[in-house]
Amino acid sequence: MTTKLFTGAEMVVKALSAMKVKYIFGYPGGSVLDLYDAIFQQDEIEHILVRHEQAATHMADGYTRATGEVGVVLATSGPGATNCVTGIATAYMDSIPMVVLAGQVPTTLIGNDAFQETDIVGCTRPIIKHSFNCRDLAEIPNIIAKAFYIASTGRPGPVVVELPKDLLIPQNKAPFSIETNVKIRSYNPNIKGHPKQIRKAAKTINEAKKLVIYSGGGIVLADASELLTKLVETLKAPITNTLMGLGGISGVHKNFVGMLGMHGSLEANKTMANADVILALGVRFDDRVTNNVEKFCPNATIIHVDIDPTSISKTINAHIPVVGLVDVVMQQLLDELSTINYSPNKEALKEWWQQIHLWRDMRSVSYKQVEGEKIKPQRVVEAMYRITKGEAYVASDVGQHQMFAAQYYPFAKPRQWINSGGAGTMGFGLPAAMGTKLAFPDKHVICITGDGSIQMNIQELSTCKQYNLSVVIITLNNRSLGMVRQWQDMVYDGRHSSSYMESLPNFTKLAEAYGHIGIKIDTLDELDSKLEQAFNIKNKLVFVDVLVDEKEHVYPMHIRQGGIDDMWIAKGVKA
Amino acid sequence: MRHILAILLENEPGALSRIVGLFSQRAFNIESLTVAPTDDGSLSRITIATIGDDKVLEQIVKQVNKLVDVIKISELTDRKHVERELLLVKVAAMNDKSRTEVKRISDIFRGSIVDIGKQIYTIELTGSSDKLNAFIETLSNETEIIESARSGCVGIARGEKALRV
Numbered sequence: 001m002t003t004k005l006f007t008g009a010e011m012v013v014k015a016l017s018a019m020k021v022k023y024i025f026g027y028p029g030g031s032v033l034d035l036y037d038a039i040f041q042q043d044e045i046e047h048i049l050v051r052h053e054q055a056a057t058h059m060a061d062g063y064t065r066a067t068g069e070v071g072v073v074l075a076t077s078g079p080g081a082t083n084c085v086t087g088i089a090t091a092y093m094d095s096i097p098m099v100v101l102a103g104q105v106p107t108t109l110i111g112n113d114a115f116q117e118t119d120i121v122g123c124t125r126p127i128i129k130h131s132f133n134c135r136d137l138a139e140i141p142n143i144i145a146k147a148f149y150i151a152s153t154g155r156p157g158p159v160v161v162e163l164p165k166d167l168l169i170p171q172n173k174a175p176f177s178i179e180t181n182v183k184i185r186s187y188n189p190n191i192k193g194h195p196k197q198i199r200k201a202a203k204t205i206n207e208a209k210k211l212v213i214y215s216g217g218g219i220v221l222a223d224a225s226e227l228l229t230k231l232v233e234t235l236k237a238p239i240t241n242t243l244m245g246l247g248g249i250s251g252v253h254k255n256f257v258g259m260l261g262m263h264g265s266l267e268a269n270k271t272m273a274n275a276d277v278i279l280a281l282g283v284r285f286d287d288r289v290t291n292n293v294e295k296f297c298p299n300a301t302i303i304h305v306d307i308d309p310t311s312i313s314k315t316i317n318a319h320i321p322v323v324g325l326v327d328v329v330m331q332q333l334l335d336e337l338s339t340i341n342y343s344p345n346k347e348a349l350k351e352w353w354q355q356i357h358l359w360r361d362m363r364s365v366s367y368k369q370v371e372g373e374k375i376k377p378q379r380v381v382e383a384m385y386r387i388t389k390g391e392a393y394v395a396s397d398v399g400q401h402q403m404f405a406a407q408y409y410p411f412a413k414p415r416q417w418i419n420s421g422g423a424g425t426m427g428f429g430l431p432a433a434m435g436t437k438l439a440f441p442d443k444h445v446i447c448i449t450g451d452g453s454i455q456m457n458i459q460e461l462s463t464c465k466q467y468n469l470s471v472v473i474i475t476l477n478n479r480s481l482g483m484v485r486q487w488q489d490m491v492y493d494g495r496h497s498s499s500y501m502e503s504l505p506n507f508t509k510l511a512e513a514y515g516h517i518g519i520k521i522d523t524l525d526e527l528d529s530k531l532e533q534a535f536n537i538k539n540k541l542v543f544v545d546v547l548v549d550e551k552e553h554v555y556p557m558h559i560r561q562g563g564i565d566d567m568w569i570a571k572g573v574k575a
Numbered sequence: 576m577r578h579i580l581a582i583l584l585e586n587e588p589g590a591l592s593r594i595v596g597l598f599s600q601r602a603f604n605i606e607s608l609t610v611a612p613t614d615d616g617s618l619s620r621i622t623i624a625t626i627g628d629d630k631v632l633e634q635i636v637k638q639v640n641k642l643v644d645v646i647k648i649s650e651l652t653d654r655k656h657v658e659r660e661l662l663l664v665k666v667a668a669m670n671d672k673s674r675t676e677v678k679r680i681s682d683i684f685r686g687s688i689v690d691i692g693k694q695i696y697t698i699e700l701t702g703s704s705d706k707l708n709a710f711i712e713t714l715s716n717e718t719e720i721i722e723s724a725r726s727g728c729v730g731i732a733r734g735e736k737a738l739r740v
């Protein structure tokens with residue numbers, strides 16, 4: 001009997017099938033042509049051809065954020081691989097699982113400055129969870145299985161697999177064997193919370209008078225939103241979400257006090273600042289949340305639950321650290337709370353909520369739209385929310401429009417809000433929306449973007465045409481790099497150094513040139529009707545270019561170097 | 576505060592560069608670093624001497640542990656341990672007086688002269704990094720130091736405690 005032999009290229013495809021991969025996002029080139037040939041000869045996995053490798057990474061990333069499945073990227077060696085760097089960093093900062101297959105020159109040429117040779121493993125070392133250099137073709141299947149396992153377990157993140165060309169060519173073959181039940185002796189990601197810490201946490205929660213729950217992207221990644229909601233309702237406590245955690249609890253839940261941090265609501269930040277116990281779940285006390293760490297919530301006992309020990313006590317000291325998977329730990333906490341007959345101080349809870357309602361009544365997240373004047377960007381997001389009944393997937397770019405979307409579109413469910421929080425990568429929005437639309441073709445998928453950001457991956461309009469990805473692009477066009485301009489207004493005496501775009505294209509015509517529909521909205525009175533029209537168009541990408549007030553700032557906003565609740569709530573107005 | 580960390584990790588290509596990259600990426604200090612395979616050839620052991628306060632040390636330990644290749648990390652300096660570094664030093668030994676003096680100092684520190692040239696002695700010395708520093712300082716008061724090579728320190732915990740899989 002002879003065992004069947006496979007080329008490395010065939011092994012990659014077979015291994016990806018074993019990982020139940022449906023799509024590969026990529027772009028071909030010399031070192032991976034054999035792999036492209038193997039892809040051509042099968043029909044289990046569909047390859048999506050982007051127009052720039054950066055977009056492939058964001059598209060895979062968006063697909064993953066929307067579905068929870070690991071996204072797969074394929075790029076050729078050299079420039080193809082380096083074009084992925086921004087997308088890998090973006091996924092890394094937000095703990096998004098991703099497997100990037102990067103071509104490499106043949107092993108015999110590695111180190112010779114061969115044509116299109118770049119040490120991509122070296123380039124990406126600080127922005128990946130792990131990486132593999134394949135040097136033996138028989139190892140390819142198990143390396144791919146390990147890459148998926150590492151990417152998707154523990155604190156997820158991107159994994160790079162470098163594939164030299166001579167491992168993929170038809171001349172070299174080996175038998176195929178794959179161990180899908182991966183075990184790695186140096187990596188044990190599934191962790192339960194330590195029972196002693198759980199007991200301490202439950203006791204502290206039970207004795208709290210002003211408890212707040214602060215939850216983040218960890219909840220979304222762990223699909224732990226139902227459990228979180230149950231915990232919130234058991235504790236009857238206020239809850240705030242980070243930018244990454246939006247949708248972790250419904251944005252219209254009565255206990256939800258809004259997003260916290262730099263552009264969070266005043267009530268969220270006040271609640272944090274005045275809490276006596278903070279239950280932090282799947283968050284990392286990012287500087288965009290804390291403001292000045294020296295002044296951060298001085299009176300609170302902090303319980304910090306996270307799968308990654310490095311996140312705990314990195315910026316803010318945790319009094320009760322709990323290392324573990326956030327869903328597992330929340331269940332442990334619920335069990336412990338019922339064991340100790342959780343009984344919050346009713347009087348204190350009532351007072352706490354009375355106080356919070358006073359902060360809420362200040363309506364810090366608000367704006368003024370005067371009829372007949374320029375459209376306020378916030379108004380566009382509200383219209384978008386109304387028309388899509390709050391059910392759309394919203395992928396965002398980076399800038400003011402991102403903050404307006406986060407503030408004015410309350411997300412009912414996790415994974416509905418798709419944005420680059422940690423890296424803040426302009427150009428993320430459109431490809432991320434495309435990945436989402438690919439996963440959910442029958443749902444409304446919006447790309448909320450700015451006149452600056454959209455131009456960072458606008459070439460993907462061509463990919464949208466090829467795969468009929470009918471995303472609704474809504475550009476809050478303020479003819480400027482608005483977020484930069486806002487800082488220049490506030491910190492640099494209004495000197496608008498390079499934040500003004502003097503040569504914008506005609507976006508609607510551009511969309512039409514790519515074969516899509518363009519709709520321009522100039523005035524307030526046509527906003528609702530034209531937006532409705534846009535959402536009613538099926539199976540066509542619609543590019544909505546909304547001219548908005550370029551002078552609008554995002555408020556509330558942290559006062560620099562202040563405490564978490566030191567905020568501007570309007571131009572020149574401190575809370 | 577100076578700390579000595581022992582790291583047990585997979586003996587795989589790239590593993591060392593991940594450790595070194597991590598230290599530079601996060602602005603952790605490396606005073607010395609040594610690496611070699613262990614008795615089990617699939618494992619390497621790295622010893623790093625670093626400087627930092629408790630908060631920095633906590634991050635270093637956690638960040639190193641987080642690397643997929645790393646099996647264990649342990650701080651040696653917070654418990655009883657043995658710590659050694661190797662020094663090879665070439666000094667000028669121009670005349671009888673300086674040759675005698677170099678030999679005398681080397682004997683006091685329990686070093687051994689491992690090579691003799693016309694006007695050069697090469698001395699080998701093992702000990703704690705402190706001892707090596709003191710030796711070099713004493714020597715340099717007597718004669719010219721032409722070249723020196725230090726291994727960086729390695730260490731091991733005293734007693735039952737062992738760093739192994």
Ligand SMILES: Cc1ncc(C[n+]2csc(CCOP(=O)(O)OP(=O)(O)O)c2C)c(N)n1
Nearest residue numbers: 399400401424426450451452453481482483
């Ligand atoms: C790739 C990249 N380059 C630069 C920045 C810095 N930056 C943050 S927001 C912003 C302006 C974004 O302008 P636009 O997309 O028009 O959004 P707006 O703020 O006007 O809504 C810039 C330049 C970034 N976040 N990402």
Ligand SMILES: [Mg+2]
Nearest residue numbers: 450451480482
């Ligand atoms: Mg703009």
